[in-house]
Amino acid sequence: MLTTVHHHQRVLLLHRSPHFILSPKPLHSFTPKCLFSSSIASKPLTQPPTTNLPTSQILSIHHSLLTRQLTAVEIAESYLTRLRIAEPKLRSFLHIADEESILRQAEEVDRKIERNEEVGLLGGVLVGVKDNICTSDMPSTAGSKILDGYRPPFDATAVKKVKELGGIIVGKTNLDEFGMGSTTEGSAFQVTANPWDESCVPGGSSGGSAAAVSARQCVVSLGSDTGGSVRQPASFCGVVGLKPTYGRVSRYGLVAYASSLDAIGCFGTSVADAGILLQAISGHDRFDSTSSMREVPEFISKFTASNILESRPLQGLRVGIIRETLEDGVDANVVSSICEAASHLEDLGCSVTEVSLPSFSLGLPAYYVLASSESSSNLSRYDGVRYGNQVTADELTNLYGESRARGFGPEVKRRILMGTYALSAGYYDAYYKRAQQVRTVVRKSFKAALDENDILISPAAPSAAYKIGEKKNDPLAMYAGDIMTVNVNLAGLPALVLPCGFSEAGPANLPVGLQMIGAAFDEEKLLRIGHVFEQTLKGHSFVPPIVPAGFGS
Amino acid sequence: MTSVLFRGLQIRPLCIYPFSLLTKKAGVLYCTSNNLHTQSVTTQDKPKSQSKVVARNHNKTLDKLLTDYEAIIGIETHVQLSTVTKAFCGCDYNYGSEPNTNICPVCMGLPGALPVLNSKVIECAVKLGLALNCKLSLNSKFDRKQYFYPDLPKGYQISQFDIPIATSGYIDLDLPLEYGGGHRKFGITRVHMEEDAGKLLHTDGGSHSQVDLNRAGVPLLEIVSEPDMRSGIEAAEYGAELQRLVRYLGVSNGNMQEGSLRCDVNISVRPRGQAEFGTKVEIKNLNSFSAISRAIDYEITRQVQLHNQGLGDQIVQETRLWEDGAQKTVTMRKKEGLADYRYFPEPDLPEVTLTKEYIEDIRGSLPEIPELKRRRYEQMGLSMQDVLFLANDVHVAEFFDATLSKGADMKLAANWIMGDVAAYMKNEKVSINEIKLTPDELAELIDSIKTGTISGKIGKEILFELIAKGGTVKGLIKEKNLVQITNPAEIEQMIDKVLSENPKQVEQYRGGKTKLQGFFAGQVMKESKGKANPGVLNKILLEKLNAKS
Known part of the structure; x- marks a missing residue:
């Protein structure tokens, strides 16, 4: 089914591009001409004439800071300017950090550079954080009225690590309430628009984080992925989304939706940025006993140019394309984009074969049973007693009932009800237990497929972004959209979504994302393949029209 | 935070x-009402x-x-x-x-x-x-x-x-x-x-x-x-x-x-x-x-x-x-x-x-549990009453065991702990860990009585001092000059003194009122400041009282 067309000339063409060399080590020996074809901030430098390949904004910023080309304050101001201009149209943020505080943090980075002190790789990098990840200096509502105004007394471990590396938290991004949804329409506060087409959804639940990165309102952002909440919005917004292996990143401070499936993930405009952010937040955390003790490899070293210089840099890699993800119910445009991506991988030297995961379709119902069951339990703590909105009542039961009735939105209530039902005496075996059995089957079938292949590929979603309101009143249609991603959460595997093409179905071109699934704890391989794929993909620019000209990447 | x-x-x-809301939580009920x-x-x-x-x-x-x-x-x-x-x-x-x-x-x-x-x-x-x-x-x-x-x-x-x-x-x-x-x-x-x-x-x-x-x-x-x-x-x-x-x-x-x-x-x-x-x-x-x-x-x-x-x-x-x-x-x-x-x-x-190793490690480090302690005490020959008393409190049991390990007589150690030591603890509302007496000294005390260095009566006095203030048995005996008098000549001298000071009672005794023996023994003991060995005392006293009848 896949045509193998070799486009050696493509690869050769790329050699003229000065900026596919992303991360020479050490960073200090970086030659400016490798990076500064892309402009940072409001002072556009010369644009490369022939290509729009994404570069690492993080490495660019780091380099321009160290070479004193730009100050952290200048960089912060330029992002804040864009953030302010785009925000009324997009509504990516539920809370934007105090501008003075952002600039103060940027000044601190500049002072460090002046004093020749070490600056972390995220120094001066503006990071958006999904609002279900706790931040001590900003509200953390998880998009829910029940946590309206709640300020946690601690930073999530991931946030703490970002700050330790000099990252500046620019604000809290919008999401479907508690992460339950695929469009941000489930947010209790606002609906975020897709930067490519403001009448479309950005995807969800991490829609705010995806839109903010896509529109260059911030450099990178943190999201969370329970059933595809990082990968599907990445696909809809044309950015890179990375869902790490379960346990790779501490969940401490992530407002729990479904504990056994939740993972904090990363958004960036390049594979390198997503990888660098993952590097920053990974590792064992003594506050999360499900976080892995495994060593975190050096992801950044994967973003070197050497392998891309070869004509077939991915020679010998086995790629399995999941047959069930290209069958009925998947948009033709999506299918063709993925097939093109597959042939591009073949061009790069991969052998692409079809694999079948017969359990694939079982994943969706199993996911909804398990996620709802866990959520019904995880959301019990929102009782109005200690924090969040409390409704004054005559009796305790009414206090609970009213606080929760008014605090939760309809989708959250639906899932609490489903989960409570699934865990009830007499139903547990038929639902929860059965779903766990399916989960084991799914995990085993992935394991088998990944024993035969280095990575598996599929679309990230059955369609490109759809209209706001289109599926809002059809929860089943909404759930069906998660078919591509939920199995990966059930199996706990890492997956990378990166833009690979466009859907030409509507009036506007909307990006389509390719999902690459790797073996547990093999983010390294995903990042390497993803980076080569991205740096050699010709003819597409994934900068949405909302981003002012002059800011390319 | x-x-x-x-x-x-x-x-x-x-x-x-x-x-109706409390149905689910049993343990805290009494705290909530x-x-x-x-x-x-x-x-x-x-x-x-x-x-x-x-x-x-x-x-x-x-x-x-x-x-x-x-x-x-x-x-x-x-x-x-x-x-x-x-x-x-x-x-x-x-x-x-x-x-x-x-x-x-x-x-x-x-x-x-x-x-x-x-x-x-x-x-x-x-x-x-x-x-x-x-x-x-x-x-x-x-x-x-x-x-x-x-x-x-x-x-x-x-x-x-x-x-x-x-x-x-x-x-x-x-x-x-x-x-x-x-x-x-x-x-x-x-x-x-x-x-x-x-x-x-x-x-x-x-x-x-x-x-x-x-x-x-x-x-x-x-x-x-x-x-x-x-x-x-x-x-x-x-x-x-x-x-x-x-x-x-x-x-x-x-x-x-x-x-x-x-x-x-x-x-x-x-x-x-x-x-x-x-x-x-x-x-x-x-x-x-x-x-x-x-x-x-x-x-x-x-x-x-x-x-x-x-x-x-x-x-x-x-x-x-x-x-x-x-x-x-x-x-x-x-x-x-x-x-x-x-x-x-x-x-x-x-x-x-x-792991099996973990379990075995813990098994190996377990202390003697109450049941095993009671069975051991029982086998040692203690009465059930004593067994239950001594094994009831882990600290008392440990004290008792430590006393025995110093070579003290089992029955005597049990009696001292269950008698005067327990009474003191009860009166003062303290635990055995809070008293100043150590198992070493209790063992020493028991030994001193057994070997006749001090009398039981003196022993009791010392015990209260040891419990309240601490110190050693040897130190107290020395300090207070409490060594028992076992020398028959010395005791005879005191008996003679008492008999001569109480001629009327001697007469009554010899007239058949033999109960007065206790009176004489008490007087002699008083004379010796409690240090006379009661056995020797009584033996000589009887000889003297009965000699001239």
Whole structure:
């Protein structure tokens, strides 16, 4: 089914591009001409004439800071300017950090550079954080009225690590309430628009984080992925989304939706940025006993140019394309984009074969049973007693009932009800237990497929972004959209979504994302393949029209 | 982090004790009700002997009732572990701390906080499991038990459901002699790990309640017995033996007043010979072992009388509260069918895996448990009375053992500890660890008496000095010049002096009033300042008194 067309000339063409060399080590020996074809901030430098390949904004910023080309304050101001201009149209943020505080943090980075002190790789990098990840200096509502105004007394471990590396938290991004949804329409506060087409959804639940990165309102952002909440919005917004292996990143401070499936993930405009952010937040955390003790490899070293210089840099890699993800119910445009991506991988030297995961379709119902069951339990703590909105009542039961009735939105209530039902005496075996059995089957079938292949590929979603309101009143249609991603959460595997093409179905071109699934704890391989794929993909620019000209990447 | 303020629950006074809501949480009930609290306070000072008498009178009626009926009793016990930190976070727990001073995001159940198991909890569970002769699960897990109550911050309790860490054990105990004595073996169904809940504090006005989460997340072991007990005394002794055991093991202070050890009793009666159990009633608010015993006796009487009146169907499955003031049980709530806790495996915690080596290490480090100690004492030849006394308190037993290890005579050591030492501890309300006497010195004292260096009487005087002020036996003997006089010549001299000073009494003695021997012995002893060896004294005295008759 896949045509193998070799486009050696493509690869050769790329050699003229000065900026596919992303991360020479050490960073200090970086030659400016490798990076500064892309402009940072409001002072556009010369644009490369022939290509729009994404570069690492993080490495660019780091380099321009160290070479004193730009100050952290200048960089912060330029992002804040864009953030302010785009925000009324997009509504990516539920809370934007105090501008003075952002600039103060940027000044601190500049002072460090002046004093020749070490600056972390995220120094001066503006990071958006999904609002279900706790931040001590900003509200953390998880998009829910029940946590309206709640300020946690601690930073999530991931946030703490970002700050330790000099990252500046620019604000809290919008999401479907508690992460339950695929469009941000489930947010209790606002609906975020897709930067490519403001009448479309950005995807969800991490829609705010995806839109903010896509529109260059911030450099990178943190999201969370329970059933595809990082990968599907990445696909809809044309950015890179990375869902790490379960346990790779501490969940401490992530407002729990479904504990056994939740993972904090990363958004960036390049594979390198997503990888660098993952590097920053990974590792064992003594506050999360499900976080892995495994060593975190050096992801950044994967973003070197050497392998891309070869004509077939991915020679010998086995790629399995999941047959069930290209069958009925998947948009033709999506299918063709993925097939093109597959042939591009073949061009790069991969052998692409079809694999079948017969359990694939079982994943969706199993996911909804398990996620709802866990959520019904995880959301019990929102009782109005200690924090969040409390409704004054005559009796305790009414206090609970009213606080929760008014605090939760309809989708959250639906899932609490489903989960409570699934865990009830007499139903547990038929639902929860059965779903766990399916989960084991799914995990085993992935394991088998990944024993035969280095990575598996599929679309990230059955369609490109759809209209706001289109599926809002059809929860089943909404759930069906998660078919591509939920199995990966059930199996706990890492997956990378990166833009690979466009859907030409509507009036506007909307990006389509390719999902690459790797073996547990093999983010390294995903990042390497993803980076080569991205740096050699010709003819597409994934900068949405909302981003002012002059800011390319 | 502890600065997060707790708002009061604004609920009307009528609803302060919403018992229907309490259905899910047994252990904290007695803490949540004001009137119960005051009642138990008013009766706290009742002398214990009195309650025993009551129990005995009661028992006569009871014995009669129990000729036709049999009571079936099982007990659920919650033991608070004395680990340095809580079960799933780094907070410490000190009973009686200011409300909400030992809390953190984890035990407050803040969004995003995750539990991390304190490995000491597993160690305690394995210790108790082994001491209760249980089968240990090499692979167990935690589950969530879900219910709503304001003292439960997460809306679920982390517990163990279908795979507890220990199952199928038993406990041995000896009933006190005043209740007829005898050895008992009661089955242990299971031991599992879980976390405690917080406490509700009710304001005087009753307009609202406040939540204290200091206790939330404190590790508990729940021990469920088989329905093997047949009387209040057996049940109370089961509780007392568990308390002894956890204290011996050092896993808990076992203090019932502080709620470190809490017992809930399940009881039913059935006509003798009937195979199936009667309707089960649960009793809560049992704050002492005597309350357990009396509550059960009351409940047996109540249930049997209903049977005898043909009103057996009025015994319904319900939870009753023991009211210490009124000495009776009252209905707290009737069961509305089985509560559905919607248990499922706790996804935030990895499974609990025990290796054989780990278990054997702990087995090897276990102290001698009360049952083994009692059997050993018994074999040594101590009477059951002495055995039960000495093995009752782990520190007393350790003191006794240490005294013996210094070579002291067993029977004498037992007598000293159970007599004067115990009396002192009782009067001064101190434990054996708080007195200044060391086992070394007690052994020395016993030896000094046995070898005749000092008299028993002097020994007693020294003992009180050693207990209160410390020091050594040798030092005190030397300091106070207390060495016993055994030299017959010296004693004879004193006897002569006494006889010559009391000619009238000598005459009376020789006239047949031989009881006066005691008088002379006393006078001589006084003359010697208590140091004369009584044997030598009496021998010479008799010779002298009888010589001239």
